[in-house]
Amino acid sequence: MKKGLSKGVTGLIAASFVVSGVSYTNSAASAASPFKDVKVGGWADKHITKLALQGILKGGTGSASGTFSPANKVTRQEAVIIALRFMGVTDEIKPSDVLVFPSALVIKEDYKPYIKLAVQKKILLIDEEVALAEKEKGKEWGSSPATREWMAKLLVRAIGKEEPAKAVAGQASSFADDAQIDAQLKGYVNYAVSTGLVTGVTGNKFDPAGAVTREMASTLFSRAQTNMSVAYSGQVTGALVSSSGSKVTLLHSDGSVKEYTLSPSASVYSFQSEQTSDISKLVPYGEVVMISNSDGTIGYVEQTSETPKVKNYEGSIILISEAQNKLTVSINGEPKTYSYDAQTLTAKDINGQVLKIADLPLNVPVKLGVDISTESKLLSLTLSKAVTNKTGAGTVEAWKVADLSLQVKDAAGNSETYPVASNAAIKHTDGTSYTFDQLAAGDAISYEVKMGSVTSITITKKMQPPITGVLNLVDKAGKTIQYRVNNELGAKDLADSVIVKLEGMSGVTLDDLFKGDTVSMTLNEAGKVSVITITSRSVSFLNGVTVSNYLPDDNTLIVTDSTNKKVPLILSESTRFDLNGTVITQREAANYIAKGKKVNVGYTNSNAAYVSIVSQYTGTILENNVTARTLKLSLDTTNSVTLSYSTYVPIVDVYGQTSATYLDLRVGDKVTAIMDYVTQDKVISVQLQKTVQFDLVSTDLTGNRLRAKRSDGVVEDWSLTGLTLPIVNEKEEPLSLTTLNQSGATLLNVTFKGKSPIKVKAIATTYGRVSAVNTANSSIDVVNSAGNVVTKSFQSTPTVMRNGTVIGSLSSVKADDRVEIRLDDNDRPIIDIIPAVNKKYLNNNADTLFVQRASLNENNTYLLHSQVYIHQGTKTLTFADLKNNDDIILYVLRGKVIEIAK
Structure with missing residues (x-):
């Protein structure tokens, strides 16, 4: 425009x-x-x-x-x-x-x-x-x-189709309300409808006056x-050459190839689709239109054609002229020279490994993608063989025997996938040979890659396979579990923090396990049970049934299900009663179990395993109608419930807020609605679930306590004694307080239900100097204080920040930047660029650095990180090597100096 x-x-x-x-x-x-x-x-x-x-x-x-x-x-x-x-x-x-x-x-x-x-x-x-x-x-x-008919006229004239519209003015439309369309506007309506500019409404009507x-x-x-053909400001069109991470490359009609930065929140649409998609789903070399935001990043991408704007050829490389950005290929015995843009040319081997032009071997068969308009510009190149040779070590993330595809995660958390040669040897460090089907996810391995394929694997630590059996007994006091496999009794110790899973249920604990359940038990490195998954159970469930009669003296409970069928249940000493997830006695439960009340029950044959008083619902808000005073929750993928507020304004508990009300509840929030215990039909309080990121302050193994600090400086101190608060790593694997202390994690994502913590996730961080940024692979190389290069790859587009402000995408990161790489409170990758602060050294004590003031009002005191890295170039220094008036550069992370460069 x-x-x-x-x-x-x-x-x-x-x-x-x-x-x-x-x-x-x-x-x-x-x-x-x-x-x-x-x-x-x-x-x-x-x-x-x-x-x-x-x-x-x-x-x-x-x-x-x-x-x-x-x-x-x-x-x-x-x-x-x-x-x-x-x-x-x-x-x-x-x-x-x-x-x-x-x-x-x-x-x-x-x-x-x-x-x-x-x-x-x-x-x-x-x-x-x-x-x-x-x-x-x-x-x-x-x-x-x-009106709709008047707008049809305006639209048709705006695209310059006045004459075609006049030509169809005398025709009757097929709409049921054709007679209501103004005769002078019928031509515009007919033309707009016939060309798809305008459609009718429900009931085969046009609704002209609507x-x-x-x-x-x-x-x-x-x-x-x-x-229309209008050059709107910030809009470009071209053939989609490539998309990787936040970068999109287009070939324009004039033959130029340009790279654009995709906004993290960009809307991407496939050809003729009304629903957003991923940029990777667009057809390569098909035409796209892109529109930029005010910051220059692309905010809208739509594929307007899937017809490729590229021709494919096969041949062999015979000459590479890097200085001239030209490459000569023999095609059917005839040499053909193509120009290329070194910044945008996509060159890969057969396994998808990105290659540099200098690494391309000669006389190797290749497939070429050439610009269809000029037939001289090379857009893509794929070698018909692999060129990767390396050795590595890590943990097997996935192993597909049928496809011979191996996915490995290294110690830095980076994942790579390789094909495995059909004759690859697999051995244990003790010399035992393994077959392909004996390799499993979780195994620690070292491996060798030759020409892109894994040729040998050494298992350094075998993952203990899960145990599947029938539950016999859980001894919470003794921290053991008994089970039967093929009717033989077995037992294992329980880990400090055990995760219990049951599909379709949340907040499952050891109390939800019943004798006769079929379970799969995952063992940790110490051989203790860390995860128990209930795969099938002998207990049947009835949710939201109505109490028909309760005879406590006879230990009998009769409930009526949704089909109006009465189900008699026998209560015993092993029957568990709970209110809002808290176990209560049968005597306490009697205060709530009365005719007409709603309960959830689990039973085997006629014996009640548990009785749960229905007084809360946990789900995601679909609608918060403050006028009708109703709250609609999605309980799972198929069930929802609409609840009414109590006569009084319900209490809303939100961590970090002291005066939240029901007006603060938003669609998409996950909440627990607590019902009136007496009538069970009104919401009296709502607990909002939210996740907050903390700095880990300390772990008290003796006192079984955990201390963490919020971004605003507030320190929380949680006693874990008697508190069901699972601690997990980024893979949702359970951690004990001891292993958390040893993990080196510095951040915690704490999930709250109302004001109570219900889960702690340890978040690893990587700090260092950027040595390389690979936008094509969506990865970044960082040199840590030990001098080791750590490659961080991103499965989703990282957000790049500086001083708490989002500044762009991966291309915003430059070599020599100091960065911290982490996940935020929503588990999204963050790259935080730490700005350099130039100062002159004065002195220091154990935890504080003092610098010279340039003015009286300038801060001259900085807290020191416990692992502050002091250096000059690549030489590591100590504070003894710093002298008064030395020029130093500080890098301050979350209020503490983490690096000092002399």
Whole structure:
């Protein structure tokens, strides 16, 4: 779109137009559902996103910032501005020109320059609109809603199809309300419908007088862009050469190849799709349109054609001229020379290993992808063989025997996948030979890769296979579990923190295990049971049944299920009773078990295994209707429940907030709704589940306590004695307090239910100097204080930050930057660039560094990290090597100096 408006016009209207669609803020909306009141994945989401970035439709400002008001009606004068923006002609407005409108056309003063231009462009005819205004006595022409038939006329004229529309004006449409369409507008409606610009509504009707909403207008003008060729600002088109991580490379029609940075929140759409996709799902070399955000990153990508813009050839490399960026290939015995862009050429071996041009071997068969328009620019190159040779060590993450595909994670947490040669040897360090099917996920191995395939594997530590059996007894006091395998009794010790899993249930504990359950038990390195998965059980369940009769003296409970069938149950000493997940006695349970009350029961034959009083629901908020005072929760993938608030405002518990109310509950929040114990039909309190990232302060193994500090400095001290608080690593594997202390983790992601912690996840961090950034592979090489290079690969696009502000994507990271790599509280990868602080050394003590002040108000005191790295170049120093007035560079991480460079 031609950029800019006349300053006079801009100044005149900027203050008066807000959510109406004519707000003249220059900041582009962010991508990926840019407005909080637009349903993600909704029918208009794609079109709103596109038109928002193109500047055709805008959101609100001030208190309405971040909203789009999709259901608001579009007035005629607003529709005209949208059409002019769509046509890309708003820079032709001349506010100084005088145009006198007939008195029948009531138009806001600020809109008149636009209406004038619309008349000049013949998308509006004065006589037509005057006649329309005179028919609508008592209404203002400009502020009246644009109808569907009137918008069809405006849209058809905006794309220059007036004559084809006139040619079909005498035809009847197939709509049931055809007679209601204005005869003078029928041609426009017929043409718009026949070309797919406009569709009918439910019941085979067109609804000609129906008002057009903002989301409808977005869809209409978005789809109409296939009939227009407008160079909107920030929009580019081309063939998709490659996409890797946050980088997208396009081949443009002029033969140039350019790389663009994809926003982490970009909306990506496959060909003819209305739902967002992943950039990797787009067809390579098909045509795409991309629109940028205000920061220059790409916020919208749509594949407009899947027809490749590339020709494929096969041949052998015979000459590489790096200085000239040229490569010569023998194709059917004839030499052919291609030019290439070293920054964008995708060169890989047969296994997908990215190669440098200098590493390409000669006289090796290759497959080439060449620009179809020039037939001289090389876009991709794939060797028909592997060139990787290396040795490595790590843990088997996945092993597919049928495909001979091995995935290994190294000590730094990086995963790589290799094909395994069919004759590869597998041995244990003790000399025992293994077959392919004896290698398992979890095995620690060393391996050798030759020409891209694993040729040998040595198992350094065998993963203990899980034990599957029938549960006999759980001794929580003695920390043991008894089970039967093939009717033979066995026993194992329990780990300090045992995770119990049962599909479809959350918050499962050892108390939920029953004799006769079939279980699979995973052992930790010490041979203790760390995970128990219930694979099938002898206990049947009835949820939400109604108490029909309770006879405590006879130890009998009769419940009625959803089919009105009465089920008698026998209670015994082994029957477990609980309230809100807390085990209670049968005497205490009697206070809640009465005729008409709702309970959940588990039973074997007629014997009750447990009785749970239904007084809470845990799920994800689907709707919080503050008017009707109802809360709709999704309990799982198939079940939902709508709950009513109590007469009084329900208590809302949110960690870190002291005055939360039900107004703070949002769709998508995971919550536990506590019901009134007496009636069981009203929500009296809501506990919000949220995860907060803490710094690990200390572990007290003797006192069984854990201390952690929030980003705002608040320190929490949790006693783990008597508290069910599982501690896990990033793979959700259980950790004891001892192993947490030994893990070297510095961050904790603590999940709270209300104000109570329910899970602690240890988060590993990597700090060091960046030695290389590979945007194509979405990886980064970091040199740590020991001088070792650690490669961190990212499965999802990392967020790059500096001083707490998001600054871009992986391409924002440069060599020699100091970075910390970690996961945030939502388990998303973060690269935090640590800025350099230049100071002059003064002195220090055990935990504090003092620097010279450049001014009286300057801070000269810094806390020292316990593992502060002091160096000069690659030489490691101590504080004894620093002298008064030495120039030093500090790198401060979370309030403490982690590195000092002299």
